[in-house]
């Protein structure tokens with residue numbers, strides 16, 4: 001894992017985060033700059049640089065991210081939410097450790113306003 005990866009540092013406990021869920025494979029925490037009343041991130045503990053770097057062996061992990069993220073949203077009181085993955089700087093990716101955004105609590109009609 002790259003030394004300068006901010007999400008690997010959160011996983012290692014070197015940077016604090018408001019954690020919502022953690023097990024041996026995944027971590028979920030509040031986004032530090034929320035774009036909606038509900039906005040948290042789900043990341044794998046395995047460093048994967050982004051959606052385009054997902055390997056066949058990672059497919060179960062990606063499904064688990066969807067399941068756990070949805071369960072957290074429901075526990076937080078949200079039945080309706082949007083899930084976003086950004087791939088590449090031009091698409092808005094700023095942290096190159098794959099992360100699933102879950103957003104809810106405001107008008108989330110697509111495309112975003």
Ligand code: AMP
Pocket residue numbers: 006015017029030031032033034085086092093094095096
């Ligand atoms: P993206 O633009 O898809 O790469 O999303 C990166 C997200 O990570 C942004 O929504 C940031 O607000 C969030 N973020 C960056 N640093 C932290 C941090 N230390 N703790 C929590 N969220 C962070």
Ligand code: ZN
Pocket residue numbers: 001002005006007008009046047048096097
């Ligand atoms: Zn990382």
